[in-house]
Amino acid sequence: MDTIMIDGLSFALPLFIMAIGGIYSERSGIVMLALEGLQGFGAFVGAMTVILSRFYLGNSSPYLIYIAMVAGMIGGSLFSIIHALLCVKFKARQVISGVVVNTLAVALTTFLTSVINGIITGEASNKFQIGVSSRFTVPVLSEIPIFGGLFKNMYPFEIVILVIALYCWYLLYKTKFGLRLRACGENPHSLDAAGGDVGKTQFIAIMICGALSGLGGIFIAYSVSGIFSPTIYMGYGYLSIAALIFGNWKIPRTFAVCLFFGFARSVVYQLLLKLGMPSNYTDLFLILPYVLTLLLLIFFSKHNHPPRAVGEIFDKSKR
Amino acid sequence: MNAKKERVPGNGLGGRIINALDDDRLSQFAIPVVSIILTILAAAALLLVLGKNPATAMTGFLRGSGFMMKPIYGGGQSMLTDFLSFLGILAPMLLAALGIIIGMKSGMFNIGMAGQMLAAGFIATVFVGYSGLNAYLAKPLVILLGILTGGLIGAIIGFLKYRFNIHEVVSSIMFNYIISYIVAFFINTYYKDIITRSSRVCSAASRLSITGVTWGTSKLTLPLGIILALAGVFLVKFLLDRTVVGFEMKAVGLNRDCAKYAGVNVGKSIILAMALSGVFGGLAGVTYYVGYFNSIVPKELASLGYDSIAVALLGNISPIGAIFSSILITIFQKGSIYMSSTVGVPKEIASVITGILLLFSACGTYMRYLARRQRERLADKAKKEGVQ
Numbered sequence: 023m024d025t026i027m028i029d030g031l032s033f034a035l036p037l038f039i040m041a042i043g044g045i046y047s048e049r050s051g052i053v054m055l056a057l058e059g060l061q062g063f064g065a066f067v068g069a070m071t072v073i074l075s076r077f078y079l080g081n082s083s084p085y086l087i088y089i090a091m092v093a094g095m096i097g098g099s100l101f102s103i104i105h106a107l108l109c110v111k112f113k114a115r116q117v118i119s120g121v122v123v124n125t126l127a128v129a130l131t132t133f134l135t136s137v138i139n140g141i142i143t144g145e146a147s148n149k150f151q152i153g154v155s156s157r158f159t160v161p162v163l164s165e166i167p168i169f170g171g172l173f174k175n176m177y178p179f180e181i182v183i184l185v186i187a188l189y190c191w192y193l194l195y196k197t198k199f200g201l202r203l204r205a206c207g208e209n210p211h212s213l214d215a216a217g218g219d220v221g222k223t224q225f226i227a228i229m230i231c232g233a234l235s236g237l238g239g240i241f242i243a244y245s246v247s248g249i250f251s252p253t254i255y256m257g258y259g260y261l262s263i264a265a266l267i268f269g270n271w272k273i274p275r276t277f278a279v280c281l282f283f284g285f286a287r288s289v290v291y292q293l294l295l296k297l298g299m300p301s302n303y304t305d306l307f308l309i310l311p312y313v314l315t316l317l318l319l320i321f322f323s324k325h326n327h328p329p330r331a332v333g334e335i336f337d338k339s340k341r
Numbered sequence: 342m343n344a345k346k347e348r349v350p351g352n353g354l355g356g357r358i359i360n361a362l363d364d365d366r367l368s369q370f371a372i373p374v375v376s377i378i379l380t381i382l383a384a385a386a387l388l389l390v391l392g393k394n395p396a397t398a399m400t401g402f403l404r405g406s407g408f409m410m411k412p413i414y415g416g417g418q419s420m421l422t423d424f425l426s427f428l429g430i431l432a433p434m435l436l437a438a439l440g441i442i443i444g445m446k447s448g449m450f451n452i453g454m455a456g457q458m459l460a461a462g463f464i465a466t467v468f469v470g471y472s473g474l475n476a477y478l479a480k481p482l483v484i485l486l487g488i489l490t491g492g493l494i495g496a497i498i499g500f501l502k503y504r505f506n507i508h509e510v511v512s513s514i515m516f517n518y519i520i521s522y523i524v525a526f527f528i529n530t531y532y533k534d535i536i537t538r539s540s541r542v543c544s545a546a547s548r549l550s551i552t553g554v555t556w557g558t559s560k561l562t563l564p565l566g567i568i569l570a571l572a573g574v575f576l577v578k579f580l581l582d583r584t585v586v587g588f589e590m591k592a593v594g595l596n597r598d599c600a601k602y603a604g605v606n607v608g609k610s611i612i613l614a615m616a617l618s619g620v621f622g623g624l625a626g627v628t629y630y631v632g633y634f635n636s637i638v639p640k641e642l643a644s645l646g647y648d649s650i651a652v653a654l655l656g657n658i659s660p661i662g663a664i665f666s667s668i669l670i671t672i673f674q675k676g677s678i679y680m681s682s683t684v685g686v687p688k689e690i691a692s693v694i695t696g697i698l699l700l701f702s703a704c705g706t707y708m709r710y711l712a713r714r715q716r717e718r719l720a721d722k723a724k725k726e727g728v729q
């Protein structure tokens with residue numbers, strides 16, 4: 023039971039933070055298919071920083087994890103500038119720009135990992151071994167029956183993600199910036215008429231998205247898998263896009279969806295382990311989240327309300 | 342757009358490039374050419390930073406794909422072997438790009454190409470590749486199964502889009518994972534080759550390439566897929582330019598509401614476009630898995646499915662353009678192995694180059710906009726000088 027809780031949460035939270043990034047971008051009117059590439063690039067920058075700062079700080083420095091987080095967020099947001107430039111300034115088709123960013127991220131990170139590994143260790147491996155970050159258990163809360171597992175063996179990331187997620191919710195719904203951002207996605211001309219800068223707001227939204235995705239990426243690399251390698255492009259980004267669509271572009275509902283994804287996955291894993299099924303059967307069960315997503319989309323997409331102006335290129339003169 | 346634009350008077354090379362970029366007829370050639378030049382410059386800069394000679398690397402790409410002689414050839418190898426092998430991988434690239442083009446023309450983005458390829462390749466391998474049918478029966482059956490499998494998946498994606506308003510990108514990505522895991526399960530459970538860890542090799546009779554041909558001293562593999570691909574180019578061109586169905590597809594792609602108002606059955610058009618896109622994905626799959634290769638690695642989606650997006654974009658979403666852009670991108674992808682072994686740059690640089698190429702071609706609209714602005718500025722200046 024505890025394992026289900028621990029694994030479920032550590033799968034759900036990176037998805038959630040990426041999905042929030044996606045929500046920021048899509049609510050500002052920019053289609054965000056680039057989550058996959060952004061999280062990968064964030065993870066790459068984070069992992070690289072860990073590898074490099076180990077030389078100065080030693081292997082077990084407690085600061086490493088914070089450095090990794092900051093580096094991951096910076097990396098993700100820097101890379102998202104490409105998407106922002108293409109979509110906002112160059113007026114490229116946003117779906118295509120997303121694919122460009124993804125392709126470029128996969129190619130660049132794989133290539134640069136080989137090159138950097140070649141320089142540091144002398145062999146062209148495409149992996150950064152960064153290990154798993156330290157974990158901790160919340161003293162009292164973990165004693166609660168059944169749900170106590172949620173508070174056992176937590177990664178520091180999880181607390182950070184929850185705090186940031188809460189702040190993101192506040193920023194999006196309770197501040198002037200959030201209102202303007204949402205206006206960009208619904209009716210950019212109204213914002214323009216009110217004296218706001220549509221392009222700038224979208225640019226910032228995309229960069230926030232990049233930072234959040236980068237955080238999600240470094241979480242996966244530094245906790246669940248313990249390495250950075252091309253396997254990071256397993257589809258977390260796409261899954262979080264599905265989560266945010268299913269969550270109707272709203273942060274609280276998306277959180278529930280992500281938890282559902284996470285726990286569905288860990289329950290299936292544990293069930294297979296308990297039943298002692300051979301490993302190739304896990305492949306068959308791993309399709310469950312995707313099949314479920316499709317089915318749920320079939321039932322719910324009728325009631326979904328995507329931001330009205332999402333995907334439209336803002337043209338001042340069209341008012 | 343209707344009046345013929347005045348040319349910028351006498352500006353030498355720069356003015357000519359600007360004119361070409363903004364010309365209604367020429368810009369479709371000029372923008373890709375400028376993108377390619379910028380990409381090659383960027384790649385050269387990258388290679389220089391790594392301390393390698395860009396010229397040797399570029400010839401490495403060409404040598405690896407059989408366009409230039411290598412200094413040494415192994416037994417049974419020659420430039421022709423390399424070139425035919427290049428054509429073998431060019432075929433699925435071109436076919437997949439055609440699928441993307443049909444989708445884009447009708448406003449759909451078929452990002453699930455890799456999944457459709459895998460499904461078609463797998464079905465064809467299992468039902469024909471392991472059956473022991475003779476070549477005259479097996480090869481057409483492989484093609485047929487490829488068409489049916491790809492078309493079916495495409496049609497489902499189109500149906501989900503039309504009936505339930507599920508974005509085709511999301512559903513086709515979900516399909517990619519589902520297909521990849523299911524195929525991996527079946528291969529690992531029933532069709533695994535213990536040594537290679539991929540699926541068992543399919544019969545030579547079923548492969549869409551003729552192996553073991555000797556010509557002089559070199560052993561050749563004749564790719565049949567390239568014939569299929571070239572036929573596909575003209576088929577798609579004919580469909581889009583000369584038929585009612587194609588016209589309706591393009592109308593839906595340009596403006597869905599307008600097409601509906603004009604009496605086009607939008608649902609039918611969307612589903613048909615996605616099905617056709619899937620058909621080409623399926624054909625790409627069989628020429629890839631049951632032609633160029635003869636087995637399937639489980640849990641791996643072909644990166645070719647994604648590269649074909651770059652091909653389609655670079656070729657200006659036109660079937661004829663796709664021929665040229667697929668040749669270019671395949672040179673980088675195919676030649677990267679030889680280039681990497683001789684120059685010592687990781688072979689992933691091919692994907693980086695493809696990515697940069699994609700980046701510049703996505704900026705096409707902006708390039709044209711810049712060129713127009715520059716031209717207007719120059720024209721204004723010329724006018725002012727004329728007045729004075």
